[in-house]
Amino acid sequence: MHSLITDLRFTLRSLWSNTRVTMMAGLTLALGIGAATVILSVTKGVLLDPLPYKDSDRLTLIWAEMPQSGFVRYPISGPELNDLRTRSELFEEFASIWTTVGALIEDDEPETVRLGLVTWNFLSILSAAPVIGRTFAPEEEGAGVAKAVLISEALWKRRFGGESSVLGKAVRIDGGWGFRGGTYTVVGVLPSSFRLVMPSDSGVATELHLFVPFANDLTAGPRGLYYLRTIGRMRPDTTLEQARQEVHAIGEQIQSEFPEYDATGRALNVVSLTGDAVARAAQRREEILPRTALGASKQQIALQLLMESSCSFSRMRGSK
Numbered sequence: 001m002h003s004l005i006t007d008l009r010f011t012l013r014s015l016w017s018n019t020r021v022t023m024m025a026g027l028t029l030a031l032g033i034g035a036a037t038v039i040l041s042v043t044k045g046v047l048l049d050p051l052p053y054k055d056s057d058r059l060t061l062i063w064a065e066m067p068q069s070g071f072v073r074y075p076i077s078g079p080e081l082n083d084l085r086t087r088s089e090l091f092e093e094f095a096s097i098w099t100t101v102g103a104l105i106e107d108d109e110p111e112t113v114r115l116g117l118v119t120w121n122f123l124s125i126l127s128a129a130p131v132i133g134r135t136f137a138p139e140e141e142g143a144g145v146a147k148a149v150l151i152s153e154a155l156w157k158r159r160f161g162g163e164s165s166v167l168g169k170a171v172r173i174d175g176g177w178g179f180r181g182g183t184y185t186v187v188g189v190l191p192s193s194f195r196l197v198m199p200s201d202s203g204v205a206t207e208l209h210l211f212v213p214f215a216n217d218l219t220a221g222p223r224g225l226y227y228l229r230t231i232g233r234m235r236p237d238t239t240l241e242q243a244r245q246e247v248h249a250i251g252e253q254i255q256s257e258f259p260e261y262d263a264t265g266r267a268l269n270v271v272s273l274t275g276d277a278v279a280r281a282a283q284r285r286e287e288i289l290p291r292t293a294l295g296a297s298k299q300q301i302a303l304q305l306l307m308e309s310s311c312s313f314s315r316m317r318g319s320k
Contacts, residue, residue, distance in 0.1 A: 078218030096228035133188025149184035
């Protein structure tokens with residue numbers, strides 16, 4: 001006991017006589033704890049929590065690569081989506097989304113909304129279960145069909161009082177960039193727990209206010225119009241490598257069949273939705289750690305991530 005007290009007194013005298021070293025050690029420890037806290041808060045939902053989708057291990061992202069143009073993760077076109085649907089044997093289905101901004105007009109009061117244009121099966125592939133109503137039906141996608149819309153729970157409560165009478169209600173949505181707008185019929189309300197888990201460079205926000213099916217024939221669009229962020233669901237017992245090889249082969253087939261691809265060196269690739277999110281979270285960890293070690297606050301880190309997502313969205317919109 002006497003020896004322990006002696007050692008403790010010696011340690012305290014040493015620390016007191018070297019206040020600069022003591023302060024640096026304490027600061028380093030504090031920054032380390034702060035860095036660990038920020039990193040955990042940023043990556044917890046990806047690294048520790050499963051994605052909020054049924055059989056999420058079978059979900060993949062389909063990207064195009066155009067290395068000659070400097071693009072390695074690029075959207076695909078409507079005809080390419082159709083190629084995947086008709087030629088793939090290892091996927092159950094493919095679904096796509098494109099986002100823009102519009103205005104909801106209700107009781108002559110406009111409200112800016114984030115809008116997702118989707119294939120009819122996009123929400124069902126992600127196991128979306130509406131609070132009331134239903135998701136889209138196949139016949140609600142395409143030109144000349146009845147216009148349907150699903151709204152978020154927050155929007156439902158804020159603008160429609162959370163009343164079930166919203167189902168079947170006609171609402172006006174004015175078009176934003178790339179969206180014609182018009183009158184839509186509400187067919188369902190998505191729960192507040194539903195969120196989109198897409199990579200930050202996809203330009204797809206975690207939360208959208210409205211979803212509507214594409215009102216055009218995607219198969220008739222030009223092959224050079226790349227705007228579809230696409231998810232595929234692999235069949236059971238299909239490995240990611242098998243899926244990647246098949247999609248790559250489909251890409252080579254259409255590359256040889258259509259002369260407009262000659263100058264692009266365009267290829268199709270598959271990544272795991274879960275794996276891609278984890279890999280990018282780990283990458284962000286290596287980027288965030290030095291900033292937190294230099295004293296960046298949680299608010300500054302969050303602002304950085306928000307600004308990067310906004311810039312990525314603007315770049316992808318400007319490239320179309």
